[in-house]
Amino acid sequence: LAKTTQPISMDSYEGQEVNITCSHNNIATNDYITWYQQFPSQGPRFIIQGYKTKVTNEVASLFIPADRKSSTLSLPRVSLSDTAVYYCLVGDMRTTSGTYKYIFGTGTRLKVLA
């Protein structure tokens, strides 16, 4: 199963673009890359998922290079309300028997400053 590596924490200022990179050197051919966001005192929520190139939704963009060994979550013009922990999941959410077993790492703690 693919192991992911993310920065432990990041600080940013309001209005800036924030990029959080996740390394997953052992990603398998069939693995999708999924990101979750967790606000303080809440459970995580799904924000974006992709397989290759670029995916964009109303919350974020996900950039995946051709070799797929890393991915970058991009948050445009962050505000104080984007302060959260961001988790990257690859492969570790699947068992060999074909069911799900979602394994989260420690995530990246983003703090947005005024």
Next chain:
Amino acid sequence: NAGVTQTPKFQVLKTGQSMTLQCAQDMNHEYMSWYRQDPGMGLRLIHYSVGAGITDQGEVPNGYNVSRSTTEDFPLRLLSAAPSQTSVYFCASSYSKRWSPGAPNEKLFFGSGTQLSVL
């Protein structure tokens, strides 16, 4: 649509007491799971279930029991609480238990958490 509901939101126990954390979902999800979250540790999987009558261990199952008698409910039992079990507990569910090669992953939906303190 209530989604994933956890009760209670807060609980204080004394060492050795038992209790059950409740989790219910109204989305007809096959897959349900329990996590604990400690400061600086991220989310750690305790137990999960791929359907009624089927449960399996996660990363940190010791000290916890689960059962899945219905699709909707997945209670987490602490038989003899210990201070090391002080944590925030999250229940989560997803529509399907089964992934397919080449298909996107199912989304996981979380409850709002239960903050448990064991004195």
